[in-house]
Amino acid sequence: MTVIQVQPRVLAAADELAVRSLVQRDRVLNCVVEARLRRAPDLNPQRLGGYLWGVGEAGDGLRAAAFAGGNLIPVGEDLGALELIAGQLARTGRGCSSIVGACDSVEAMWAVLSRRWGPARAVRASQPLLYADTPSSGVEPDSRVRRVRLSELPQFLPAAVSMFTEELGMSPTGQDAGRGYRARVAELISSGRAFACFDARGQVEFKAEIGVLGSATAQVQGVWVRPDLRGRGVATAAMAAVLQLALEVAPSVSLYVNDYNIAGRRLYDRLGMRQIGTLSTVLF
Secondary structure (H helix, E strand, C coil), X not given: CCCCCCCCEECCHHHHHHHHHHHXXXXXXXXXXXXXXXXXXXXXXHHHCCEEEEECCCCCCCXXXXXXXXXXXXXXXXXXXXXXXXXXXXXXXXXXXEEEEEHHHHHHHHXXXXXXXXXXXXXXXXXXXXXXXXXXXXXXXXXXXXXXXXXXXXXXXXXXXXXXXXXXXXXXXXXXXXXXHHHHHHHHHHCCCEEEEECCCCXXXXXXXXXXXXCCCEEEEEEEECHHHCXXXXXXXXXXXXXXXXXXXXXXXXEECCCCCHHHHHHHHHXXXXXXXXXXXEEX
């Protein structure tokens, strides 16, 4: 492992090119940080929604970086540098709800952070990162799947809450009576990044969102089928439609799935999505 002498520091505007160079090495894997850089090219923490930490002298490039905000997201493959960043962050209280990134990077940071931040509520150690840059050729898309209208937020929100609770084991509406989560879902709808199909009563049958829209990929999240419709093939045709719609706004579609979600992995395989990496998530 590389021995690094330079200590971690909060990155500033002078580091923008170095950060972008690091992110550009894998724009699909790093799409979340790339999207934040587009929002705050000067690395202003208020616009970024957090701080970027890095290891490397200003102007000489960066060995690694990490975004520390609502989530902690490592960037780069230098595990020694990421361990140094983790050591710096361990000196302060935990401010994030998860650590998510390439499995080796997360493992390196968590080995340090767990001594001060642990225990975790859950560790998802192996999450295949899947990718497609063409629509599914073997599945007919469900023509009922469309962008959700803001007027449909009251019908869509319960499905989003249900998906979140099932996936993460906790409700997103606890701390502020759901106002923050409602605003986030409304933002996704308003930006045309929420998709669903509805039954004759106006109730959601299937939903998914583009959680992050980067220059290289649209990262899909929140895939959910109403419980009474599961096992009927609803998700296959619906996700084929989401792929088609997402490829209208990005050159590729990506998502990550838990390795133990066998049904989901078979679904994405049928749609022609291929694995290009493995992520890990530590949940608090």
